[in-house]
Amino acid sequence: MNPFIVGIRFQKIGKLYHFDASHFRDLIPGDFVIVETSRGKQLGEVIQTYADTPPQPPDGSWKSVERRASARDLVLRQMWGRKELEATINCRAKMSEMGVRGVKIIASEFSFDGSRLAFLYSSESGDRQELGKLRGVMQRTYSRTKVEMRQIGPRDVAKILGGMGACGLETRCCSMFLTEFSPVSIKMAKEQGISLTPSEITGMCGRLRCCLVYEYEQYVEARKTLPKRGKKVVTPLGEGKVIDTYPLRQSVIVVLGDGNRHEFMKFELEPWDELEALRRKAEGPCDRHENGECDCGKSSAEAKAQAQDKTIEIDSAQAESLNRELDELIGRTDEAEPHQDKGRGSSRKSSAKKGSQPQQSSSAAQTEATQGEGGSGAKTGSEQSRKKRSRRPFRKKRSRSGKSGSSGSQNSSKNQSSGGNSGGSQAGNSSNQSRDK
Numbered sequence: 001m002n003p004f005i006v007g008i009r010f011q012k013i014g015k016l017y018h019f020d021a022s023h024f025r026d027l028i029p030g031d032f033v034i035v036e037t038s039r040g041k042q043l044g045e046v047i048q049t050y051a052d053t054p055p056q057p058p059d060g061s062w063k064s065v066e067r068r069a070s071a072r073d074l075v076l077r078q079m080w081g082r083k084e085l086e087a088t089i090n091c092r093a094k095m096s097e098m099g100v101r102g103v104k105i106i107a108s109e110f111s112f113d114g115s116r117l118a119f120l121y122s123s124e125s126g127d128r129q130e131l132g133k134l135r136g137v138m139q140r141t142y143s144r145t146k147v148e149m150r151q152i153g154p155r156d157v158a159k160i161l162g163g164m165g166a167c168g169l170e171t172r173c174c175s176m177f178l179t180e181f182s183p184v185s186i187k188m189a190k191e192q193g194i195s196l197t198p199s200e201i202t203g204m205c206g207r208l209r210c211c212l213v214y215e216y217e218q219y220v221e222a223r224k225t226l227p228k229r230g231k232k233v234v235t236p237l238g239e240g241k242v243i244d245t246y247p248l249r250q251s252v253i254v255v256l257g258d259g260n261r262h263e264f265m266k267f268e269l270e271p272w273d274e275l276e277a278l279r280r281k282a283e284g285p286c287d288r289h290e291n292g293e294c295d296c297g298k299s300s301a302e303a304k305a306q307a308q309d310k311t312i313e314i315d316s317a318q319a320e321s322l323n324r325e326l327d328e329l330i331g332r333t334d335e336a337e338p339h340q341d342k343g344r345g346s347s348r349k350s351s352a353k354k355g356s357q358p359q360q361s362s363s364a365a366q367t368e369a370t371q372g373e374g375g376s377g378a379k380t381g382s383e384q385s386r387k388k389r390s391r392r393p394f395r396k397k398r399s400r401s402g403k404s405g406s407s408g409s410q411n412s413s414k415n416q417s418s419g420g421n422s423g424g425s426q427a428g429n430s431s432n433q434s435r436d437k
Contacts, residue, residue: 005062007048008035013159015179016047018054020062032069034112043069043077043112073112080110087142091119094137103129106152107160110145117145122157155181158205166203173210184208188216191223193245215248222247227271234270237262 004025007016019035021027031046056062087108095105106120119138123129131149139147152160159174174181189201189212203209223245227233231242233254240254243261250266 002053003062005050005054006046006065007050008033008044008065009047009179010042010044013175013177013179017044018057018062019065021065024065024068027065027068032074033065034067034069034073035065036063039118040111040116041066041113043073076114077112080112080114084108084110087117088119090141091134091138094141095134098134098137100129100131100134103131106157114145117142117147118150119147120150120152120156120160122152122154126153154205154207155210158203163204166209167211172204178210181210182213184210184212188212191216192219219247222250226250226252226266227269231271232273235262235264236268 003020004022004027005018006021006027008019009016017037019033021033024033027033027046027049029046029048032043033046034041034043036042084107087110088105091108092105095103102124104122104124106122108120109118110116117138119135121129121131128151135147135149155174158172159178162175163172164170165172184207186196186201186208189196189208192212192215194201194212201208201212226245226247227242229242229245233240233242233252235254235256238256240256240262242252243255244253246252246263251263252266252269253261253263254269255261
């Protein structure tokens, strides 16, 4: 069976202690119980019950609840509580008679049944004082009670005395709700931008204020996302330097080049220095894949870039070789063109002669069509030869100028002969028509 753990408090604003109440599972917050502690039997109030078992204490076990507190126990506690102020006054008087210096009696505490009496004191130096003689005197005064002297710190003194806080609060935080004192450092005041004047950061106890802990974590988290003081940033109004920050508001104060101060929100700033550093780091070589074990992807990117460069080199070499082959092919074609032009000229001459002779067996219409086709073919061939010659280099045109002139005269003679044939045929046709009439 799981243990039934309850939280018990012995003072109104005191620390919470855990006890095992497995034999009293019907306890609820507000009940009073009697428990055994290092200072004897104490009466405490149940503040909290736990459905789940909390972590065990350092010694490895919880102390058990002895019994419920009876009405008689509660009356005894009230009776001995009234005598605490009287015991404090008596102790202060005895200390003054003995001439003890540098010690202040703050309060006294009786156990619920009066079996123990503890005098709480503080020293100005903070060191432990030897008060054995004073304790002996008070033991003789309260012979039926075990007397002890207990030193407390300045924070506990302020908590017991109470009063107005340094901030103006009517009741100090420690006297109102603080059950434990957290460590406070000057770093917390710096992180929150609080003035380090002693009157601003110290409380009535003379120590750093406990309230410096309240918002410290929020300030730390908020400052992580803001640029630090003295950092250069780029704003919508130009470049500037951060001189102050407001972490909870997520804004900064920037002084621009003209000396004016402006407040900008976090999303309006651009930290170019950090972006530049990240860019340089990204472009730099990877320092983790010397042995081929890279998990950042830089090695694959570098290999890909090298492969692209090599592909570009191969493509350029292939293009150069293709250009050379094309130049050689063009040179061969230019060398073969003069021989082709000679053959074409002779064939055109023979075809022109054949086309000029009239065929007696064919009709006049067929002769005209044949001669017309021959003439158009000669014209087309001459035009093609002129185009080809215009594409040739200038040096080769000059060497064949004589040939081209002769071919041009031949073509002109062909055209003249074809024109004469066509005129003769037209005259024959007209004489035939008159004879028929």
